Amino acid sequence: MPQAATDRIFDRSGEPYGAPLNANLSATWILAGHDTSGTAMSIPREISICTRQDYNQILDELHEFWGARDTRHLHHPFLIHEFGNSAFVIRNGGEVVAYLFGFLSQTEPVGYVHTVAVRMSARRRGLAQQLFGHFVEFARRHGCKQVKAITTPSNLESIAFHKSLGMQLLGDPTSDGIPVVPDYAGRGAHRVVFWKAI
Ligand SMILES: CC(C)(COP(=O)(O)OP(=O)(O)OC[C@H]1O[C@@H](n2cnc3c(N)ncnc32)[C@H](O)[C@@H]1OP(=O)(O)O)[C@@H](O)C(=O)NCCC(=O)NCCS
Numbered sequence: 001m002p003q004a005a006t007d008r009i010f011d012r013s014g015e016p017y018g019a020p021l022n023a024n025l026s027a028t029w030i031l032a033g034h035d036t037s038g039t040a041m042s043i044p045r046e047i048s049i050c051t052r053q054d055y056n057q058i059l060d061e062l063h064e065f066w067g068a069r070d071t072r073h074l075h076h077p078f079l080i081h082e083f084g085n086s087a088f089v090i091r092n093g094g095e096v097v098a099y100l101f102g103f104l105s106q107t108e109p110v111g112y113v114h115t116v117a118v119r120m121s122a123r124r125r126g127l128a129q130q131l132f133g134h135f136v137e138f139a140r141r142h143g144c145k146q147v148k149a150i151t152t153p154s155n156l157e158s159i160a161f162h163k164s165l166g167m168q169l170l171g172d173p174t175s176d177g178i179p180v181v182p183d184y185a186g187r188g189a190h191r192v193v194f195w196k197a198i
Pocket residue numbers: 065066114115116117118119122123124125126127128129130150151155156157158160161162164
């Protein structure tokens with residue numbers, strides 16, 4: 001199992017994918033966002049490696065990240081066992097509030113974000129963006145030149161999120177204007193494929 005490790009990084013800055021790791025160790029907690037009552041909330045900005053305990057909690061509480069969608073199949077344990085050094089979480093106390101599971105391609109210099117999710121109660125506070133930036137730095141350190149992700153054409157919030165990162169959409173636009181790569185995930189399973197040079 002990988003050792004638990006932490007890289008602290010800044011809140012959203014001019015750099016779209018975050019500041020260099022360990023740039024300012026005092027910037028561990030930063031005020032960001034509001035809860036539904038409008039009260040300012042303190043969101044942890046510390047990114048850690050996903051432990052087995054975190055992983056179990058994520059699986060136990062998948063509905064808090066994904067709603068009614070059954071995405072258990074997206075959470076294969078190899079993501080923390082064999083690719084555990086690119087499985088990241090943000091915790092609030094003992095609770096995982098956001099996670100990103102990624103890995104590096106063995107066939108091209110590409111970092112692939114397999115899944116990223118944020119608890120519904122912690123959305124729109126930049127947590128996914130921050131995790132993405134952290135993964136991009138990881139990928140860069142390992143020689144990657146691009147970062148890639150995919151999503152289903154119906155996942156409009158995911159499309160909006162990835163577009164906000166400046167990612168390009170591959171493929172040709174469908175009638176509803178969203179570019180998709182036909183059959184990307186198997187026959188009849190079209191996917192939105194995002195790509196960005198890093
Ligand atoms: C997609 C998801 C990970 C985004 O997480 P998040 O922490 O809320 O996203 P961020 O706060 O980092 O958003 C960054 C930017 O992305 C865009 N964005 C994110 N969610 C959006 C939404 N629902 N609608 C429109 N734009 C959105 C915005 O431009 C946002 O910046 P802003 O808040 O300043 O306007 C989250 O909605 C989620 O967990 N969804 C369910 C799981 C999922 O579908 N994951 C993606 C496929 S693997």
